[in-house]
Amino acid sequence: MKIRLLLKQSIKDFESKKILYFIFMIFLAVGFCIITGLHSFYIVYTNKIDQAERTLSKIAFNNYPKFASSNKLNDSSFEGYIDKNDNIYQFVYKIIDSNYSKDLKIKELKNNNKLEKTIKNYIDFIGSNNGELLKYQKLSNNSNEFIIGQKLFEHFSVEQIKNIATTTRSISNNLFAEYILNSDLYKTYDHQLSWNSFYIGKDFLGSNDVNLTLLTDLKEFNSSEVFNKINFASKDRSMIIIDSIYDINKLSKDLKTKYFDKRNYVFVSPHYLKKYNLKLGSIYKFSYNKTIYETLILGSGYKADSTDENLVQNVLLSSKLYYQIILQNRLSKLVAFNSKITNNYIEFEKLLDKDFMSIKKGSSVFKNHTYTFNVSIRSRDQQLKIIILILILMVILIIVTFYFISELLIQNIKDKLFILKSLGVNKIQLATLASFSSFIPLIVAFIIGISLSFSMKSIFINVNSDTFSFVIPKFNIPIQTIIFVSLLTLLMFIIFILTTSLHLSARKFSFQNALKSKTPNFLYQKFNRLIWWAKPNIRITTSFIFKNIYKNITTFLILIISFSLLLFSIQFTISITQSTNSVISRYKPYKSVKLTDNNLFYSTTINENKIYKPSYQTISSKEQLDKLKQIKTIDDLVYMLINTTFNKQIVKNYPIDLKQYLLDKQFIHSIETSEFKDLIDQIIKTIDDFKSKNPNWSNRIDQLKQLIIDNQKTIQIEFNKIQNIIKEQRIVVANINNKYTNTKIALPVNFLFGKSVAFNSNKDYLSFYNDQINITQIIRNNKIEKIYLYTKFLSASYKDKLAYDFILKNNFINKDQLVKDSRTITNENIKINNQYKNLPVLNVVITNKMANYFSIKRNDILKLTPSFVDLKSDFYIYAKVNQISKKDSLYNAIYFDKQDYFNLLLEYKNHLNKNSLNSTKNNLKEQLETIISQINNDHTTLNNISFSTSSIPTNIRYFTIPIMSFLSFDYNNKFLNITNNTNSDGSQITNYWPEKNNSFLRVDSIENSAIIRLLKSIDQKVYNFEILAKILKSNVFAMSSAIKQTRNYIVVVMIVVIMILVLLILYENKKVIILLKSIGYKKFSIIKYFISGYFIGASLALLISFIIVKKLIEILSYSFATSYEIGLEFLLTKDLVLIGILVYLVFVVLVLISISFFIRKQSVTRILEQT
Incomplete structure (x- = not known):
C-alpha cells in the first residue's frame, strides 16, 4: 500500500512539474555534453603531447657555443667558453693516446713534445667553428692540427658508420657535445640525437612539404622477426614515437621479398595516413635527387620534437634506406640530454661556469628541451588553459544550479512528505521518494550528454586536425573522463540526498512544529x-x-x-x-621595420691602445643618398675597385672611398642572374679596355688583373655564396610582396658601406637609433639577480617629437625628481655590496614582450652594459623600468631618451667613483663627447633604422655593411699585396674580411667575411x-x-x-x-x-x-x-x-x-x- 502510494505520488509529482523536469534534463544533458567533450579532448590531447615530452630529455643545446683551449685565457676579445682547467684538452689527449699512439705522425709529435700544442691549436680552431668535427677539413692538409682532426673525426664518426647498415647507433659530430656526454663532471645518463632531415618538396601524393629523416626507434633485423621497441634504459634514446606497425606475417611473399627483407620501408605519421587515406602495407613513392624511390609503408610514427604537422611532413626512413639515399650526410647532432645532477638548464650552466671561464654575449645556448624544440607546446598550453577555464565554470554552474533546483523540488514536495510521514512512512522511504525527483533526470541527462559529447569533442579535433602528426579519435571516451563524469554525477546525487536528509531531519519537520513553521x-x-x-x-x-x-x-x-x-x-x-x-x-x-645588429663602434688597437671609431654615418635625407655614387654595371664595379684599391683618383668621377658608393639594386640583380664565367670575362674585358686607354697605369692594373685571374676559383666561391644568399633573400622579400617571385624583377635591395639610411621622421618614416645592449643584473627589492641578456634598444631625441612620442609618450616622471638638464634621469638609492648608494638612473620603457619573457616588472633596476665593450668591463649604467609598453609584444626592446643615455654613459665614472674611462687605454671618452655634441647639433645623429610606410623595410631596401678595419690592399715597391692594417677605415673591400692571421685569399676567410655574415642577416629582425x-x-x-x-x-x-x-x-x-x-x-x-x-x-x-x-x-x-x-x-x-x-x-x-x-x-x- 505504502509503496504503491509512493510510486503514485512520484508519478503525480513528475506530471505536475513536467515542464521543469524537461528543461532541467536539457540543462543537465547540455552540461554533461560540454563537460564530457572538453574533458575527453583534454585527456587525449594531453596524453599525446606528454608521450612525446616524456621521450625528450630535459636539457638541450639551443646551439653549440664557441670554445677555446687555455691558450685563450688572456685573450679579452674571445667570446665563448675557455677550457681553463684543460679538461677538453685531456679528453682529446686520452682519445688520441689510447687509440692512435702507434700512428707514426702521433709518435713524432709526442717525441718532439709538440702534441699538447697541436691539440690545443686544434681545439682553438674547432672551437671557433662551434665544435663541428668535420671542419678539420678546412685546415691545411700538411698541418699537425689536420692530423688530430682527422683522427678525432674517425674516432667519433667513421668507425661508427661501418655498422650503420645493421644498427641504428647514435653518431655525434660535435666535440663540445662529446666532451659533455663523456665527462664525469656532468653525469649525463642518456642523450638524444636528431638526424639531419632532407627536404624533397612534393611527393607523389601531392604533399608540398616533405622531409626525409632517419627512423631510429627500432632495432632492425634481416629476418621476419617482429621488431623490438627501443630499450629506453640504453644510453642513446630515440626521438621517434611509434604509433603502429604492420603485422609482418600478413605481408605477401612478393612484398616481403622486395621490400621488407631488403629493409626498404618507411614510417609516416598517423595524420599523413589519414589525410591521404593510406594503409599500412601499401607502397609509397617519392623522389630525391631526380631518382624515384618505391618503398613499403611499414608503420606510423612521428618525431617527438616535431609534432607540428602543419610545418612539415617527416617521412622516416629505415637506416639502410637512409644510408643508401643520403650517405654523405650521415652525422647527427646532439639535441638533448639528462643529467643526474640537474634537470634545469640554468643549474647546468652553473656547472659549466665552474668548468670553463665563460665570456658570453647574448642569451644562453642551453634551454629546457621541450620549450625549445616542441612548438606545439605553446599552442597546447593555451588551448588547455581555455578548456580548463570553461570546464571549471561549467562544473560550478551545473552543481550550483542542480543544488538550487534540488532545494526547490524538496520544498515543493515537503507538504506531501509530511503527510506521508504522518501515515507512517519512514525516512528511508521518504528519501527514496524524494530521490526520484533528481535521479531519473540525472541519469537520463547523463546518457544523453555522453552521447552528444562527441560533437563537442569534434570541434577541438577538427580545428586541430591539420596541426599535429598524431590523430585524436573522435568516437572514444578515455577512462579518466568516464571516471570524472561519473564522480560528478555521483556528487550531484549525493548533494540531493544530503539536502533531502537535512530537510527530513529538521525539527520543524514534525507535527508539533508544523504550525510554528508558518510563522x-x-x-x-x-x-x-x-x-x-x-x-x-x-x-x-x-x-x-x-x-x-x-x-x-x-x-x-x-x-x-x-x-x-x-x-x-x-x-x-x-x-x-x-x-x-x-x-x-x-x-x-607604418608597415615595416628591420632592427639592426650593427654595433655603434668598431675598434682597432694602435700602440696597445684600443681605438674606437664610429661604424657608420647616418643618411637622413634623400638628398644625401643621391650624392652617393651608384654602382649599376660591371664597368662601374671595376672602376670602383681600381680607385678604392689604389686609393687614387685613377678613374674620374669615381670616389676613392668605398663608403661613398651605393651598390644599386640593378647591379645586385645582375649578380643574382649572371653566370660566373660571363661575369669574370666582363670584368677582365673592362680592365683591359681601361688599361688600353690609361697606359700610365698599366703596371698596377696588370697586377690587379693577375690577382683576379690567379684567384678565380676563390672568387667564384665568394660569388656563389653571395648569389645563393641573394636568391634566399628573394624568397623572404617575395613573402612580403609576391611580385618578387618573378626573377626578372630586381630585388629592392641596395648595399651601402658605412652608411645607414634613417630618413627624418615624417608621415612616411619614424627614425630611431637602434643597437644591442647587455643586461647583467636585475635589482628588485634590493636583491640582485645576475643574468646575461642581450636585447635591443630604441632611442630617440626629444627634438624629434614624432619618434619620441612613439616610444616614450607615456614615460611619465615627476619633474621635481629629474636630474638637472635631463628629461629621464632621476636619482635612486641602490644597494650595492651591502651599501646604499644614491645613483643617477635612466628611466626607460620596456616592451610587453620583454617584460613577460624575462619576468621584468615596473620599478626594477637594470644594470646595462653597452654592446661595444666587453662584459668584463666595469663600463655600465643603471636604468629603472618606469613603464611597460603593453601594446608592444612583437620584440624584446628597451626604449629611452638618446641624449640622456649618452650623457649618463659619459658621466658614469663620477657616480661610481671610478676613473675607468680615463685609466683604460681607449678613446671612448672622446668619442662619447663627440657624439653628444653631434646629437645636440643634429638630432638624427646615430639614427640607423626607420619605421616605414613601405611594406619592405627601409633597412632592407638600403642595407648597411658597417665599417670594419682588418685587411687592406697595399701598393708598395710597385707591387700590390694584402696586409693587416689597423688604420684601415672601411674604404677598401678587403677591410671587411676578419681573418687577421690568415691570407685574404683563404677559403675559410672568405666564408667568415663580414660581408657574407651580414648578407645572411638581411632577413633577421624584420x-x-x-x-x-x-x-x-x-x-x-x-x-x-x-x-x-x-x-x-x-x-x-x-x-x-x-x-x-x-x-x-x-x-x-x-x-x-x-x-x-x-x-x-x-x-x-x-x-x-x-x-x-x-x-x-x-x-x-x-x-x-x-x-x-x-x-x-x-x-x-x-x-x-x-x-x-x-x-x-x-x-x-x-x-x-x-x-x-x-x-x-x-x-x-x-x-x-x-x-x-x-x-x-x-x-x-x-x-x-x-x-
Whole structure:
C-alpha cells in the first residue's frame, strides 16, 4: 500500500512539474555534453603531447657555443667558453693516446713534445667553428692540427658508420657535445640525437612539404622477426614515437621479398595516413635527387620534437634506406640530454661556469628541451588553459544550479512528505521518494550528454586536425573522463540526498512544529515593528524582500556564473581579434621595420691602445643618398675597385672611398642572374679596355688583373655564396610582396658601406637609433639577480617629437625628481655590496614582450652594459623600468631618451667613483663627447633604422655593411699585396674580411667575411606588421574557432538556465501570486512587488560578470604574450555590452511574460480549486 502510494505520488509529482523536469534534463544533458567533450579532448590531447615530452630529455643545446683551449685565457676579445682547467684538452689527449699512439705522425709529435700544442691549436680552431668535427677539413692538409682532426673525426664518426647498415647507433659530430656526454663532471645518463632531415618538396601524393629523416626507434633485423621497441634504459634514446606497425606475417611473399627483407620501408605519421587515406602495407613513392624511390609503408610514427604537422611532413626512413639515399650526410647532432645532477638548464650552466671561464654575449645556448624544440607546446598550453577555464565554470554552474533546483523540488514536495510521514512512512522511504525527483533526470541527462559529447569533442579535433602528426579519435571516451563524469554525477546525487536528509531531519519537520513553521521570520517581525508607521504597500514590499531574499541570492549566483561563461566566450574572441589587429594599429600608418645588429663602434688597437671609431654615418635625407655614387654595371664595379684599391683618383668621377658608393639594386640583380664565367670575362674585358686607354697605369692594373685571374676559383666561391644568399633573400622579400617571385624583377635591395639610411621622421618614416645592449643584473627589492641578456634598444631625441612620442609618450616622471638638464634621469638609492648608494638612473620603457619573457616588472633596476665593450668591463649604467609598453609584444626592446643615455654613459665614472674611462687605454671618452655634441647639433645623429610606410623595410631596401678595419690592399715597391692594417677605415673591400692571421685569399676567410655574415642577416629582425598580424591570426585560429563553436553550446546553456530560473521563480512564488490575485491586486502591482528584487539581482550579476571576465582575460594575457607574442586586453566593446544587455533583457522579458501569463490564467474558480 505504502509503496504503491509512493510510486503514485512520484508519478503525480513528475506530471505536475513536467515542464521543469524537461528543461532541467536539457540543462543537465547540455552540461554533461560540454563537460564530457572538453574533458575527453583534454585527456587525449594531453596524453599525446606528454608521450612525446616524456621521450625528450630535459636539457638541450639551443646551439653549440664557441670554445677555446687555455691558450685563450688572456685573450679579452674571445667570446665563448675557455677550457681553463684543460679538461677538453685531456679528453682529446686520452682519445688520441689510447687509440692512435702507434700512428707514426702521433709518435713524432709526442717525441718532439709538440702534441699538447697541436691539440690545443686544434681545439682553438674547432672551437671557433662551434665544435663541428668535420671542419678539420678546412685546415691545411700538411698541418699537425689536420692530423688530430682527422683522427678525432674517425674516432667519433667513421668507425661508427661501418655498422650503420645493421644498427641504428647514435653518431655525434660535435666535440663540445662529446666532451659533455663523456665527462664525469656532468653525469649525463642518456642523450638524444636528431638526424639531419632532407627536404624533397612534393611527393607523389601531392604533399608540398616533405622531409626525409632517419627512423631510429627500432632495432632492425634481416629476418621476419617482429621488431623490438627501443630499450629506453640504453644510453642513446630515440626521438621517434611509434604509433603502429604492420603485422609482418600478413605481408605477401612478393612484398616481403622486395621490400621488407631488403629493409626498404618507411614510417609516416598517423595524420599523413589519414589525410591521404593510406594503409599500412601499401607502397609509397617519392623522389630525391631526380631518382624515384618505391618503398613499403611499414608503420606510423612521428618525431617527438616535431609534432607540428602543419610545418612539415617527416617521412622516416629505415637506416639502410637512409644510408643508401643520403650517405654523405650521415652525422647527427646532439639535441638533448639528462643529467643526474640537474634537470634545469640554468643549474647546468652553473656547472659549466665552474668548468670553463665563460665570456658570453647574448642569451644562453642551453634551454629546457621541450620549450625549445616542441612548438606545439605553446599552442597546447593555451588551448588547455581555455578548456580548463570553461570546464571549471561549467562544473560550478551545473552543481550550483542542480543544488538550487534540488532545494526547490524538496520544498515543493515537503507538504506531501509530511503527510506521508504522518501515515507512517519512514525516512528511508521518504528519501527514496524524494530521490526520484533528481535521479531519473540525472541519469537520463547523463546518457544523453555522453552521447552528444562527441560533437563537442569534434570541434577541438577538427580545428586541430591539420596541426599535429598524431590523430585524436573522435568516437572514444578515455577512462579518466568516464571516471570524472561519473564522480560528478555521483556528487550531484549525493548533494540531493544530503539536502533531502537535512530537510527530513529538521525539527520543524514534525507535527508539533508544523504550525510554528508558518510563522513569519523573526528578523522580519523585528523589522516590521520598526516600520509600523509605513503605508501598507511599503510594508507588503518589505515582506516580499524578506521572503525572496534567498531566491534572489540564488538567482544572482546562477546568473553571475552563466553570464560570465557566455561573456567570456565572446570577449575571448574579441580580445584575440583586437590583439592581432593591434599589431597593425599600434604602428599605423607604418608597415615595416628591420632592427639592426650593427654595433655603434668598431675598434682597432694602435700602440696597445684600443681605438674606437664610429661604424657608420647616418643618411637622413634623400638628398644625401643621391650624392652617393651608384654602382649599376660591371664597368662601374671595376672602376670602383681600381680607385678604392689604389686609393687614387685613377678613374674620374669615381670616389676613392668605398663608403661613398651605393651598390644599386640593378647591379645586385645582375649578380643574382649572371653566370660566373660571363661575369669574370666582363670584368677582365673592362680592365683591359681601361688599361688600353690609361697606359700610365698599366703596371698596377696588370697586377690587379693577375690577382683576379690567379684567384678565380676563390672568387667564384665568394660569388656563389653571395648569389645563393641573394636568391634566399628573394624568397623572404617575395613573402612580403609576391611580385618578387618573378626573377626578372630586381630585388629592392641596395648595399651601402658605412652608411645607414634613417630618413627624418615624417608621415612616411619614424627614425630611431637602434643597437644591442647587455643586461647583467636585475635589482628588485634590493636583491640582485645576475643574468646575461642581450636585447635591443630604441632611442630617440626629444627634438624629434614624432619618434619620441612613439616610444616614450607615456614615460611619465615627476619633474621635481629629474636630474638637472635631463628629461629621464632621476636619482635612486641602490644597494650595492651591502651599501646604499644614491645613483643617477635612466628611466626607460620596456616592451610587453620583454617584460613577460624575462619576468621584468615596473620599478626594477637594470644594470646595462653597452654592446661595444666587453662584459668584463666595469663600463655600465643603471636604468629603472618606469613603464611597460603593453601594446608592444612583437620584440624584446628597451626604449629611452638618446641624449640622456649618452650623457649618463659619459658621466658614469663620477657616480661610481671610478676613473675607468680615463685609466683604460681607449678613446671612448672622446668619442662619447663627440657624439653628444653631434646629437645636440643634429638630432638624427646615430639614427640607423626607420619605421616605414613601405611594406619592405627601409633597412632592407638600403642595407648597411658597417665599417670594419682588418685587411687592406697595399701598393708598395710597385707591387700590390694584402696586409693587416689597423688604420684601415672601411674604404677598401678587403677591410671587411676578419681573418687577421690568415691570407685574404683563404677559403675559410672568405666564408667568415663580414660581408657574407651580414648578407645572411638581411632577413633577421624584420617585421612587416600586416604579415605578422596574419601569422598571429593563423597561430590562434584553431583556438579562436573552437571557442566560437563552443559558444553555441554555451548559448543553449544560457537559454536553458534562464528558463529554469523563470520556472523556479514561478514555482517558488505560486501561492503568493494566487493570494495577491485573490485579494484583488492588479497585475502590474503584483509584478512590481514580486520581481523588482530579481531584476536588481540580474543587473548586479551582469555588472559583476563583466568584472570577472576582465580578470580572466588579464590572467590569460601573460601566457598569451609569451606564447604568441600578443597580449590579450579586455575591451568593453559595443558588441559585448549589447550581448550582455540582450541576455539580461531575455531574462527580464521571459520573467515578465511568464508571470503575466500565470496571473492572467488565474480566476476565482481556479484559485478556489488550488487553495
